[in-house]
Amino acid sequence: MSAIPLHRCPDLEIKLDTPKGRGVFATKDIPAKTVVDVCTVLVLGLEENALYVGRTALYHYTYNWPVADESGKKRIAQAVVFGLGSMFNHSTQEQNVSWERNAEHEIITYRALRDIRAGEELCISYGSRLTFKDTDAPTPPPPEEEMEQLLQIQLE
Numbered sequence: 734m735s736a737i738p739l740h741r742c743p744d745l746e747i748k749l750d751t752p753k754g755r756g757v758f759a760t761k762d763i764p765a766k767t768v769v770d771v772c773t774v775l776v777l778g779l780e781e782n783a784l785y786v787g788r789t790a791l792y793h794y795t796y797n798w799p800v801a802d803e804s805g806k807k808r809i810a811q812a813v814v815f816g817l818g819s820m821f822n823h824s825t826q827e828q829n830v831s832w833e834r835n836a837e838h839e840i841i842t843y844r845a846l847r848d849i850r851a852g853e854e855l856c857i858s859y860g861s862r863l864t865f866k867d868t869d870a871p872t873p874p875p876p877e878e879e880m881e882q883l884l885q886i887q888l889e
């Protein structure tokens with residue numbers, strides 16, 4: 734019988750009313766490299782996702798998952814992640830948690846990328862294609878400043 738050892742850091746809480754909705758926060762300091770959670774996933778069929786799940790709120794909770802279709806061609810399916818994996822918000826600049834897929838065992842392992850202080854939110858990266866307005870995206874410079882920067886580059 735094969736088995737997957739589970740780890741979940743106990744020093745966490747879900748805050749319900751952040752600008753990103755619910756989010757995962759540290760209640761104590763968490764050292765770098767700590768396994769924060771090991772989550773199982775449910776890999777959706779390619780059609781199942783396109784026809785049904787992609788039209789529901791679950792669409793915002795699934796992860797890309799590599800699969801092979803009937804002809805052995807590599808495709809990207811979607812997977813529903815159970816446990817805290819579905820509660821981590823995205824940060825473009827301040828992610829402090831990494832995630833690693835294990836396609837064979839259908840799990841994702843989340844680890845602290847650095848020391849995380851009590852009170853900090855635990856954020857991962859969703860990649861560059863977001864389906865929502867990022868509340869902590871960097872503010873672009875005002876147009877005049879941008880033009881000045883462009884002129885500077887052209888002069889150099």
Ligand SMILES: C[S@@+](CC[C@H](N)C(=O)[O-])C[C@H]1O[C@@H](n2cnc3c(N)ncnc32)[C@H](O)[C@@H]1O
Pocket residue numbers: 752753754755756793794818819820821822823824825864865866867868869
């Ligand atoms: C996987 S869920 C994360 C948990 C979610 N906050 C909740 O309350 O269920 C992904 C959703 O969280 C929100 N979210 C995550 N990161 C965000 C960010 N940087 N800015 C704004 N909203 C974010 C978006 O609504 C997104 O569709």
